[in-house]
Structures are given as C-alpha cells and as structure tokens.
Amino acid sequence: MILALAVAVAGGLGAATRLVVDGAVRERLRTAAPSGTHAVNLTGSLLLGLLTGLVLRGWPGVWALVLGTGFLGGYTTYGTAAVETARLLAERRWWAAMVHGPGMLVAAVLLAALGLVLGAGPALG
Secondary structure, three states, X not given: OHHHHHHHHHHHHHHHHHHHHHHHHHHHHOOOOOHHHHHHHHHHHHHHHHXXXXXXXXXXXXXXXXXXXXXXXXXXXXXXXXXXXXXXXXXXXXXXXXXXXHHHHHHHHHHHHHXXXXXXXXXXX
C-alpha cells in the first residue's frame, strides 16, 4: 500500500513538473511548434533510460517503480504528442508533423538508449 501511494505521489509530482517545464519552454521559444512537449518527452526518455541502467547496475527495483512508473510516467506525455501531431496534420503542416511525430519518437529512443548506456555502464556489457 505504501509503495502504491509513493508511485501515485511521484506521478502527481511528475505531472506538475511537466506543466512547469512545458510552460517554461513554450514561453522561452514562443513558437507554434509543440516544443514544450518535445522537451518533456525527450528529457523524460533520457532520464528513464538512465534510471533503467542504474537499476541494471544494482539499484533497488523500487526506484524503477517510484521514479520510472510514478514520476516519469506523470512527467512524459506521449498522448499529448500524438494529438499535437494529428493537429499538425489537420493543419497540413506536413514537415512539422513529421518532426514532431516520428522525429520525436526516434530522438526519444536514441536518448533512452544513451541514458541506458550511461546508467548501466559496465553492467550493460
């Protein structure tokens, strides 16, 4: 029960952090592109890869649940990214939709892999 509560609280904190980061990025860049969602999902992917690597290195698995499922699950927002990509397609902004949808997904996987390598170190090999 305590673990479930910790995951839920971490998820709420992750969602609140997403709101702050997304808003700060959009305010700074002032662009019509969904740059805040990009920033959130790419940093979240890197951090989740890093956390996964650290767990592979021997960190307690409870960290994966609380920080990975909870905080980073609340922080990242791939559903929003999908809706924003669909909106870009509906507006016939083809290039922006390709960068935001498939482009962000490829970048997220690469950053997650980088985080995994950095976190796991020799434990990965």
